[in-house]
Every structure is written in structure tokens, then in C-alpha cells.
Amino acid sequence: MRWFLFCYWYEPDAPSDPVGLVRLWSLARQLVERGDSVTVLPPRYRSSLLQRGFSTARIPLLPWPLLRPISYAVFSSIVALVRACRSKPDVVYYRWMDSPHPLLFARLVGAQCVCEVNGDPVPDWSETDRTGKRRFRHWLASFALSRCDRVVVLTEGLRDLVVRRYRVATERVAVLPSGTDTGLFIPQEAVVCRRRIGLGLDRDYIGFVGSFYRYQGLQCLLEAMVIIRRTIPSVHLLLVGDGEAAQELKQQAGRLALNPCITWAGRIPYQEVPTWIGAMTLCVAPFRGDRGETSPVKIFDYLACGKPVIASAIPSVTGTFFQETGVALVPPDDPAALAQAVLGLLNDPERQSHMAAQGRRFVEQGYSWTDLTNRLKEWLATRQVPIQHAHPRVL
Numbered sequence: 107m108r109w110f111l112f113c114y115w116y117e118p119d120a121p122s123d124p125v126g127l128v129r130l131w132s133l134a135r136q137l138v139e140r141g142d143s144v145t146v147l148p149p150r151y152r153s154s155l156l157q158r159g160f161s162t163a164r165i166p167l168l169p170w171p172l173l174r175p176i177s178y179a180v181f182s183s184i185v186a187l188v189r190a191c192r193s194k195p196d197v198v199y200y201r202w203m204d205s206p207h208p209l210l211f212a213r214l215v216g217a218q219c220v221c222e223v224n225g226d227p228v229p230d231w232s233e234t235d236r237t238g239k240r241r242f243r244h245w246l247a248s249f250a251l252s253r254c255d256r257v258v259v260l261t262e263g264l265r266d267l268v269v270r271r272y273r274v275a276t277e278r279v280a281v282l283p284s285g286t287d288t289g290l291f292i293p294q295e296a297v298v299c300r301r302r303i304g305l306g307l308d309r310d311y312i313g314f315v316g317s318f319y320r321y322q323g324l325q326c327l328l329e330a331m332v333i334i335r336r337t338i339p340s341v342h343l344l345l346v347g348d349g350e351a352a353q354e355l356k357q358q359a360g361r362l363a364l365n366p367c368i369t370w371a372g373r374i375p376y377q378e379v380p381t382w383i384g385a386m387t388l389c390v391a392p393f394r395g396d397r398g399e400t401s402p403v404k405i406f407d408y409l410a411c412g413k414p415v416i417a418s419a420i421p422s423v424t425g426t427f428f429q430e431t432g433v434a435l436v437p438p439d440d441p442a443a444l445a446q447a448v449l450g451l452l453n454d455p456e457r458q459s460h461m462a463a464q465g466r467r468f469v470e471q472g473y474s475w476t477d478l479t480n481r482l483k484e485w486l487a488t489r490q491v492p493i494q495h496a497h498p499r500v501l
Contacts, residue, residue: 108143108193110186112200112208114178128403134160136479145189147182179205190215202227204243206250221251222258223268225399248272258282260401261422280485283426286406288474291380293412293466299384309340310452313386315379316404318349323392323418326441332362333445346371346382383411388451391417395438406473409465414458416447432465
């Protein structure tokens with residue numbers, strides 16, 4: 107089977123090195139390992155230049171914000187058409203973007219079209235604030251998603267959303283959550299990892315890995331650290347990543363006098379992330395209550411590394427994780443509750459070990475990229491009823 111993967115992604119704070127395409131890179135590698143042919147058409151970002159193991163057609167972008175997505179749509183369509191003349195794809199797979207060009211391309215070359223939705227396609231849509239732009243984006247998402255052969259979503263909540271709001275037939279939607287590379291993310295000795303990256307050995311580390319967006323709840327984590335240090339002054343916060351809220355977080359840390367107990371690691375190469383997680387005593391995912399639907403890769407990575415995890419009990423997290431999966435759930439946006447959970451776990455090494463074993467076992471039993479790719483291929487192999495539209499000539 108031959109696949110074309112379209113994957114536009116833009117982070118306003120880091121246009122030269124976005125970090126949101128890990129799932130697509132992993133899917134491409136897994137498909138190749140199964141004997142499929144894969145061509146990925148990512149923007150010409152630094153992360154795309156580092157990928158190996160599959161064919162990559164790197165798409166140049168015009169640097170201006172308005173023209174950036176338009177240039178990706180135009181140039182990726184041209185490149186895909188040229189490549190399709192040599193070898194036509196069987197499947198066109200794309201992560202949702204505000205452009206239907208992957209769907210139009212799939213129809214033109216006669217390929218099956220699969221769209222992955224990892225969040226509300228129009229997250230700022232509001233029944234009381236219907237601007238023209240939002241109405242158009244909503245119409246565009248409904249037009250495209252309802253005409254895709256299949257739609258992949260990351261959570262049960264997203265499945266309900268695309269069926270209800272974007273008129274996608276239920277039988278065309280499958281839930282395939284995030285996962286992890288269980289060969290790369292493995293349990294390691296904390297002392298060895300700390301020595302490797304130059305951290306002190308005589309303290310506990312609370313760790314976070316991810317982009318610094320406001321919905322990640324890092325403001326709440328900093329407030330919780332103030333409470334935690336009153337009981338355990340030696341505890342240290344290890345923050346791996348960067349993003350639009352970084353400066354705001356550093357200013358908050360300064361006001362709270364926390365800078366001496368925080369290591370700001372910045373963005374690091376993906377292959378080095380397991381070592382940083384390995385250095386942590388426990389890991390956190392303190393999402394805000396208004397985060398919306400998500401299936402966070404970070405929690406799967408934490409668990410695969412054999413680390414106990416504390417996460418916010420938002421619906422899309424509680425739908426997948428619970429105590430028996432190595433994850434302790436706390437109310438979102440509650441620094442006191444987060445601090446209490448951290449302190450309880452730091453003071454209970456036996457529970458830490460038990461949760462670590464549970465978490466690793468959990469991801470091994472169905473949340474590796476291998477398992478998820480197998481499920482995707484099996485689903486695509488099933489026959490679907492043809493899509494019927496009132497005006498079939500449109501698509």
C-alpha cells in the first residue's frame with residue numbers, strides 16, 4: 107500500500123522547529139516497517155530535515171503569516187501531483203488543517219482519504235460569537251470532514267464532536283489515541299540519567315515535558331511548587347520544552363522566588379527526551395480545566411519510561427487514564443490539590459515503584475505506535491459504504 111501524508115503544523119513562537127508532528131513521523135516509520143511505501147509532505151522545518159526511514163518531500167513556505175498556510179496548500183498540492191504521476195497513492199492521510207486540498211487531491215487521483223482530528227477543528231467557535239471567519243471555518247470543516255472516507259480522532263469526546271458538529275457518519279470515525287515508542291522510551295536508572303545530563307543526585311525532581319502553552323497548566327504547577335517546597339525544600343522542578351508562555355512563566359517564577367529550584371531545559375532533540383524523563387522522580391501533566399479534548403503524547407511517554415504520573419482529571423484524560431494505569435488524577439487548576447498529590451507520592455517510594463510498573467505495563471498492552479498502526483491498517487481494510495451526497499458532482 108502506498109501512502110501520502112500531508113502534515114502542515116505551525117507554532118507562532120517557533121516557526122523554524124515545530125514539535126507537533128511526532129505522531130505523523132511515528133506513523134510513517136511504522137508503515138514502512140510493515141512494507142508500505144510512504145511519502146510525507148511536511149513544511150520545510152528543521153524537524154522535517156532530520157527524519158529518516160521514509161520518503162520526505164519538504165514543502166517550502168512563504169514567511170508571512172497569512173501566506174504561510176496558503177503556500178503550503180499550493181506547493182504541497184503541486185509536489186503531490188508530480189509524485190502521483192510516477193506512483194499513485196492508495197491512501198491520502200492528513201491531519202486537519204484549514205484547507206481541503208488533501209481531500210481534493212485524493213479525489214483527483216482516486217485514493218482513499220483519511221483525516222486525523224486531534225482537537226476541535228474550530229476551537230474558538232461560539233454560538234454567541236459567530237464572526238464571518240468562524241462561520242466559514244466551521245462550514246469548511248463540515249464540508250471536508252463529512253466527505254472524507256475515514257476520520258481518525260484521538261478521544262471519544264472528539265468522536266462525538268465530529269459526528270454532532272461536523273456531520274460525519276459515525277461508522278466512518280475511529281478512535282486511535284496517542285501512543286509512544288516503547289523501544290525508545292524505556293525505564294532507566296535515575297542516577298545514570300542525572301549524571302548524563304549534569305543534574306544533582308541528592309534531590310527529587312518533578313518533571314514536565316512539552317510545549318509551554320497556557321492550556322498546559324504550568325502556572326498552576328509553579329503555584330503548587332511554592333506549597334511543596336514548604337515541606338520539602340530540596341525538591342526541584344525540571345521543565346523540558348519552550349513555547350509562547352515561556353517568558354510569562356519565568357516572570358511568575360521570579361515573583362514566587364522559585365528560580366533557584368527550577369531547571370529550564372528548553373527544547374531538546376526528541377531522541378534525548380527519554381534521558382530527561384529518566385532523571386525525574388515523578389512527572390506531571392497539569393492541564394487546565396478548559397484544555398478541551400486531548401490525547402497527550404507526554405503521558406504515554408512518561409509511563410513508558412516507568413515514571414509515576416500526576417495529571418489533571420479533565421474528561422479526555424480520565425477517559426484513558428486512571429489509578430491502575432500508573433496515573434494519579436487531581437482536579438485541574440487547583441495548586442493545593444496538585445501539591446498534596448506530589449507530596450504524597452514523594453513520601454511513598456513503594457507507591458512510586460508500583461505506579462511505575464503499572465504504567466509501563468499499560469502502554470505495552472496497547473498504546474505503542476506499533477499497536478496503533480496495526481489497528482489503523484486493520485480498520486482501513488474493512489469495507490465502507492460509499493458516501494452519498496445530495497450533489498455528488500461536488501466531490
